[in-house]
Amino acid sequence: MKRSYRHVGIKGRPDSFALLPPRFSCDKIPRMQRRQFLVLSAASLGGVLVYSLDRRASRVFAQEKTTQTLKIPLRFFTEEEALIVAAAASRIFPSDDSGVGAKEAGVVIYIDRQLAGPYGHDRYRYSQGPFDEKAAREFGYQGQATPSETYREGLKGLKGFDSLSSEEQDKKLQQIENTHFFAVLRQNTMEGMFSDPVHGGNIDMVGWQLVGFPGPRMSNLDDVTKHYGEAFRPKPLSLEQSIGRKVRPNEDEELKS
Amino acid sequence: MKTLPSTDVLIIGGGWTGLLMAKELSARTPASIVILERGRDRRPDYIKGMDELDYFVRMHMMQDPTRETPTLRHRDGERALPIRQYGAFLPGSGIGGTGEHWGAVYPRLQPDCFELHSATVARYGERKLPEDSSMQDWGVTYDELESFYARSEREVGVSGKAGNLKGKIIEGGNVFEGWRSEEYPMPPTPTPYFSELFRGGAKNLGYHPFNNATAVTSQDYTNPEGVSRPACAFCGFCERTPCMIGAKAQPTSVLMPVLKNRKSVTLRTGATVRRIVHDTTEKGGKARGVTYIDESGEEIFQPADLIFLSTFTLGNNHLLFLSGIGAPFDPATDKGTLGKNLTHQVAFGVQAFLPKPLNRFMGGGGTGVRISDFDADVFDHSNLSFIRGGMIGAMSVGTQPLSTFGNVPNSLKLPRWGAAWKKAAIEWYDNTGVVSFAGEQIPYRGNRFDLDPTYKNPLGDPLLRMTINWQDNERKMVDFMNAKMVEIAHAMGAKEVNAFAPYGDYDVTRYQSTHIQGGTMMATSPDRGVVNTYGQHWDASNLFVLGASTFPNSGSSNPTPTILALTYRTADAIVEKYLKRPGMLA
Numbered sequence: 001m002k003r004s005y006r007h008v009g010i011k012g013r014p015d016s017f018a019l020l021p022p023r024f025s026c027d028k029i030p031r032m033q034r035r036q037f038l039v040l041s042a043a044s045l046g047g048v049l050v051y052s053l054d055r056r057a058s059r060v061f062a063q064e065k066t067t068q069t070l071k072i073p074l075r076f077f078t079e080e081e082a083l084i085v086a087a088a089a090s091r092i093f094p095s096d097d098s099g100v101g102a103k104e105a106g107v108v109i110y111i112d113r114q115l116a117g118p119y120g121h122d123r124y125r126y127s128q129g130p131f132d133e134k135a136a137r138e139f140g141y142q143g144q145a146t147p148s149e150t151y152r153e154g155l156k157g158l159k160g161f162d163s164l165s166s167e168e169q170d171k172k173l174q175q176i177e178n179t180h181f182f183a184v185l186r187q188n189t190m191e192g193m194f195s196d197p198v199h200g201g202n203i204d205m206v207g208w209q210l211v212g213f214p215g216p217r218m219s220n221l222d223d224v225t226k227h228y229g230e231a232f233r234p235k236p237l238s239l240e241q242s243i244g245r246k247v248r249p250n251e252d253e254e255l256k257s
Numbered sequence: 258m259k260t261l262p263s264t265d266v267l268i269i270g271g272g273w274t275g276l277l278m279a280k281e282l283s284a285r286t287p288a289s290i291v292i293l294e295r296g297r298d299r300r301p302d303y304i305k306g307m308d309e310l311d312y313f314v315r316m317h318m319m320q321d322p323t324r325e326t327p328t329l330r331h332r333d334g335e336r337a338l339p340i341r342q343y344g345a346f347l348p349g350s351g352i353g354g355t356g357e358h359w360g361a362v363y364p365r366l367q368p369d370c371f372e373l374h375s376a377t378v379a380r381y382g383e384r385k386l387p388e389d390s391s392m393q394d395w396g397v398t399y400d401e402l403e404s405f406y407a408r409s410e411r412e413v414g415v416s417g418k419a420g421n422l423k424g425k426i427i428e429g430g431n432v433f434e435g436w437r438s439e440e441y442p443m444p445p446t447p448t449p450y451f452s453e454l455f456r457g458g459a460k461n462l463g464y465h466p467f468n469n470a471t472a473v474t475s476q477d478y479t480n481p482e483g484v485s486r487p488a489c490a491f492c493g494f495c496e497r498t499p500c501m502i503g504a505k506a507q508p509t510s511v512l513m514p515v516l517k518n519r520k521s522v523t524l525r526t527g528a529t530v531r532r533i534v535h536d537t538t539e540k541g542g543k544a545r546g547v548t549y550i551d552e553s554g555e556e557i558f559q560p561a562d563l564i565f566l567s568t569f570t571l572g573n574n575h576l577l578f579l580s581g582i583g584a585p586f587d588p589a590t591d592k593g594t595l596g597k598n599l600t601h602q603v604a605f606g607v608q609a610f611l612p613k614p615l616n617r618f619m620g621g622g623g624t625g626v627r628i629s630d631f632d633a634d635v636f637d638h639s640n641l642s643f644i645r646g647g648m649i650g651a652m653s654v655g656t657q658p659l660s661t662f663g664n665v666p667n668s669l670k671l672p673r674w675g676a677a678w679k680k681a682a683i684e685w686y687d688n689t690g691v692v693s694f695a696g697e698q699i700p701y702r703g704n705r706f707d708l709d710p711t712y713k714n715p716l717g718d719p720l721l722r723m724t725i726n727w728q729d730n731e732r733k734m735v736d737f738m739n740a741k742m743v744e745i746a747h748a749m750g751a752k753e754v755n756a757f758a759p760y761g762d763y764d765v766t767r768y769q770s771t772h773i774q775g776g777t778m779m780a781t782s783p784d785r786g787v788v789n790t791y792g793q794h795w796d797a798s799n800l801f802v803l804g805a806s807t808f809p810n811s812g813s814s815n816p817t818p819t820i821l822a823l824t825y826r827t828a829d830a831i832v833e834k835y836l837k838r839p840g841m842l843a
Contacts, residue, residue: 091675095266098680123313126322126341128712138764139338141328170675177672186674194658195310200654211686213658219490220619228450229613231687239308250311 037063075116094167107192110201119253120148154181205236264291267561270353270568274803276512281828283519287594293528296351306498309657318358321352328709331726334475344369344766353508360496361472361622367633368399368435387730396781397790403658405822417441417470431467433629449688452626455651458748471504471623527552532579543799573806574706575721589680596706598775600811606691608755609746623651643733647696666753706776776810789843
């Protein structure tokens with residue numbers, strides 16, 4: 001979709017505009033005919049062993065461990081798309097002997113929320129033309145597509161991806177690993193692994209536990225010059241736990257200046 | 258257009274310089290002062306500042322590129338492309354500006370930075386000047402600025418250890434720094450493990466490591482204005498985020514507590530200045546006021562007697578170009594001055610893969626150990642193919658996984674995804690530290706600002722255009738430092754070191770530093786600069802430009818201490834001379 005700036009003329013002066021935030025118009029977002037859900041087994045989101053950096057295994061539990069399946073309403077993807085993204089993210093950051101991966105962290109849930117929100121609609125990028133798809137790498141991405149458009153287009157090339165074998169999946173990803181779509185998918189996968197759980201990924205802070213990151217700690221004053229040469233691994237706290245209040249994540253915010 | 262009653266003083270931009278000028282003038286004069294700040298008051302958000310996605314990736318504190326961003330090209334004749342997302346540098350927005358999310362590193366410039374041209378020629382001769390360079394002395398010296406540096410360190414609250422007290426060299430401080438009239442107000446911040454390893458490695462190689470000076474509190478601190486701030490907690494969320502407890506010096510924690518009680522000062526947020534209205538010619542003249550668009554979208558004319566242009570380097574240049582004040586520099590004819598001597602500090606790092614975990618999540622802004630052994634002209638360049646240098650260090654500012662996960666030794670030859678890479682990246686995650694370099698970019702005639710012919714902002718104004726690239730001097734300096742840094746990393750015990758790739762073309766996606774300088778440079782005569790050493794515009798005696806846009810060249814040091822020192826100097830000259838007899842100060 002093309003975004004337009006909201007220009008408000010003042011007293012008939014064509015050159016005076018209200019400096020209002022660029023706005024995407026909701027009615028232009030492709031609306032799904034019916035609500036789509038991603039169905040995941042609860043076991044895939046928890047109850048698995050994860051390893052912290054000092055190689056001690058600990059058990060992680062999903063928040064909804066009592067139900068057999070989790071039915072997660074999707075904000076952007078169709079179910080078919082979500083399954084492909086989940087499968088691709090799992091090859092980028094697999095679940096294996098070295099610890100949990102994109103599956104347990106719920107990376108696809110994170111990406112779905114981001115694409116439905118301001119990020120998906122390019123709220124964070126200067127998006128006026130002319131565009132230049134062939135610009136040198138040093139200029140960053142100079143194409144026109146928004147992140148959500150990049151996914152819609154890129155996923156067309158991955159039809160049936162989720163039913164391939166791991167080896168076939170890796171081969172397929174190797175074919176596209178130099179594309180803009182893959183770069184965005186890889187970056188978003190990392191975000192879903194390691195950003196605060198408030199954004200929908202990194203469920204139960206499994207990504208942080210994997211690397212021994214304790215999350216936002218209010219103070220390290222007593223420890224900053226101790227533990228030289230040894231792993232210091234305080235129990236992780238999320239942003240909401242650390243500051244003791246609910247946080248409204250950026251993807252849910254109304255656009256504001 | 259609505260016209261408001263005139264104000265004595267108008268300040269464009271509510272960051273470090275604008276708010277400091279307002280504080281100084283409101284304390285010492287009865288002048289009415291209006292500050293126009295484009296952004297909003299972000300302080301209510303600060304409680305959520307420890308969200309890496311929102312603040313480090315989505316750039317919560319930065320200017321909104323959908324409204325304002327420059328375009329960039331590497332050389333004349335190319336079409337510039339917009340910087341669609343900030344990357345190489347990160348200008349801020351809102352009350353406090355870039356000073357809210359800065360890293361608080363607080364070194365003074367090396368004394369010879371102010372006399373770059375004459376010092377280089379005196380030691381090496383004209384032949385040593387790099388091709389197409391446009392170096393010139395500032396017209397103000399380190400000795401003249403020393404007392405202003407000291408004043409800024411007291412007010413901002415700086416932690417560090419002197420290495421040169423009135424000429425006496427003190428081991429443990431930076432023995433290569435310019436002379437200081439007094440010790441830092443606070444002792445250095447604590448040294449996390451990674452930085453301590455660097456100190457050991459650097460010492461073994463015969464260098465002179467010191468704890469970096471930082472505007473982060475190492476203990477509870479009350480400044481001369483009576484503003485108190487608590488000791489830093491080393492939470493590790495500092496650069497790119499605001500400080501939740503006020504330990505990092507920010508305009509909102511250092512200046513706003515004083516300003517909020519000043520009745521003569523009015524701060525308007527959401528006020529986007531479009532033009533400085535003036536009747537200047539090349540023979541001089543006056544600025545009359547500014548037009549701006551307020552929060553509701555209404556365009557307003559605000560007349561003023563005295564105007565300070567105190568936005569980030571980009572905004573200072575952009576507003577002068579859009580307003581048609583001063584003659585743009587033309588490298589073909591060498592005429593004009595506006596836009597000239599754009600510089601961006603050289604910065605890169607090498608990755609050291611160390612045997613033991615570093616607990617890198619603990620740290621604070623500006624905290625770490627550095628050496629100046631290869632800084633400025635501290636070392637002899639007679640047999641080297643470049644001039645100048647910079648500081649090498651191991652900073653411990655606190656790192657988060659989203660920004661730093663994924664580095665593995667190059668010898669593994671792994672792609673950046675998949676099982677083998679993931680396994681190695683987890684293993685090395687907390688055992689990897691970056692030995693970093695920050696150095697000088699000398700000015701060149703080709704590196705400059707002007708207006709872009711193609712791209713526009715939502716108001717219909719052309720974007721600012723940067724023409725900038727690295728030249729041989731920077732590329733050779735980087736090669737030289739790269740080798741030194743790899744050597745130090747090995748001396749720290751690294752099992753493997755990923756050296757930095759050679760410098761290619763300027764890359765807008767790789768963070769360098771937010772130290773963009775020049776374009777409205779100072780000089781002792783109007784044919785050589787845009788402003789005089791007080792920041793006073795040569796073509797408009799009641800218009801002053803504050804900030805790093807007035808620097809004729811980049812130092813290896815972070816610009817904020819020098820920016821604030823120059824601002825105090827200008828404030829004193831305004832109060833003591835200008836207000837008594839308005840006119841050119843020099």
